[in-house]
Amino acid sequence: KQQLYRELRDRPSVSKDGIAVELMMNAGLAVDLPQLAEAGAAGIGLFRSELQFMVAATFPRAQEQEKLYREVIEAAGPKPVTFRTIDIGGDKVLPYFRGAEKEENPALGWRAIRLTLDRPGLLRTQFRALLKAAAGRELRVMLPMVTEIGEITKARGLIEREVRQLARFGYALPTSLKLGAMIEVPSLLFQLPELMRAVDFVSIGSNDLFQFMTATDRGNGLLAGRFDPLSVPFLRVLKSVLDAGRDAGKSVTLCGELASRPISAMALVGLGFRAISMSPAAIGPVKAMLADLPVGELEGLMIQLLKESAVDMDVPARLRAFADEF
Numbered sequence: 001k002q003q004l005y006r007e008l009r010d011r012p013s014v015s016k017d018g019i020a021v022e023l024m025m026n027a028g029l030a031v032d033l034p035q036l037a038e039a040g041a042a043g044i045g046l047f048r049s050e051l052q053f054m055v056a057a058t059f060p061r062a063q064e065q066e067k068l069y070r071e072v073i074e075a076a077g078p079k080p081v082t083f084r085t086i087d088i089g090g091d092k093v094l095p096y097f098r099g100a101e102k103e104e105n106p107a108l109g110w111r112a113i114r115l116t117l118d119r120p121g122l123l124r125t126q127f128r129a130l131l132k133a134a135a136g137r138e139l140r141v142m143l144p145m146v147t148e149i150g151e152i153t154k155a156r157g158l159i160e161r162e163v164r165q166l167a168r169f170g171y172a173l174p175t176s177l178k179l180g181a182m183i184e185v186p187s188l189l190f191q192l193p194e195l196m197r198a199v200d201f202v203s204i205g206s207n208d209l210f211q212f213m214t215a216t217d218r219g220n221g222l223l224a225g226r227f228d229p230l231s232v233p234f235l236r237v238l239k240s241v242l243d244a245g246r247d248a249g250k251s252v253t254l255c256g257e258l259a260s261r262p263i264s265a266m267a268l269v270g271l272g273f274r275a276i277s278m279s280p281a282a283i284g285p286v287k288a289m290l291a292d293l294p295v296g297e298l299e300g301l302m303i304q305l306l307k308e309s310a311v312d313m314d315v316p317a318r319l320r321a322f323a324d325e326f
């Protein structure tokens with residue numbers, strides 16, 4: 001198998017019936033970058049910028065942030081990179097930064113975009129570092145844990161202000177700026193047309209979206225495996241986001257762990273995803289799975305499954321039965 005993955009490594013990911021699916025990787029530190037070539041990733045679909053903050057002893061300075069972003073962009077070369085603004089708070093605590101009070105429910109607390117909009121200096125410094133590092137290239141930035149559209153509007157205002165400032169001081173700028181939102185909080189699912197108008201792209205954070213949809217702590221071992229993301233209700237949610245993206249002409253990707261298991265990656269491609277981001281080790285297996293898969297027929301199966309009764313349907317079993325035919 002390792003041999004097969006190596007053979008596939010430098011080839012684009014295409015299904016048996018010729019449909020291209022971009023397999024991107026998740027990363028967060030400079031040590032992850034060699035994986036781009038080793039795993040044969042099409043780009044970095046999620047760069048978890050908070051990791052630099054979590055391994056540091058104090059807030060990384062603007063120059064240190066810019067240096068890391070530059071390294072990432074250089075390592076990626078022509079491949080696209082999507083930087084996520086710092087997703088701190090919740091379970092991602094910084095020892096040198098304490099919130100105002102101890103939180104009863106940190107996962108639902110002062111975190112990610114909520115925290116950085118309240119401390120806009122953090123966000124502005126990060127935006128400036130990203131804009132400088134991506135001079136002469138496209139810059140893709142996405143916001144974690146967005147709950148309402150106003151958060152995107154505010155963040156866009158902040159980054160545009162940094163663009164104007166840098167321009168005024170004569171800095172080279174990115175050739176284009178794409179600002180996206182992660183879909184992790186279910187409130188966004190009920191305002192998809194408005195969301196699509198406010199962003200350039202969306203990426204579904206299936207780890208958190210599933211946690212909040214099912215009210216299930218993602219780190220609680222007692223509940224692990226109790227509810228299945230490959231269940232009809234959750235798949236219907238993913239499909240509704242794809243449909244809204246298509247209607248609005250905005251790209252929809254997914255960057256949670258769901259993309260990392262071949263069986264669930266299969267479900268995602270069958271739903272209509274054409275770009276997904278996963279842990280680097282998953283790229284070989286997912287690429288190999290895809291090469292054998294007639295995606296046109298799989299799409300037919302998924303449409304049928306989503307129409308059937310959601311009660312007691314074993315989606316993984318149906319997918320496996322389908323895969324066994326080929």
Ligand code: PEP
Pocket residue numbers: 046048087184204205206207208209255256257
């Ligand atoms: C997610 O929630 O699915 C996600 C990709 O973000 P993280 O795992 O870093 O919370």
Ligand code: MG
Pocket residue numbers: 144184205207208
């Ligand atoms: Mg998340």
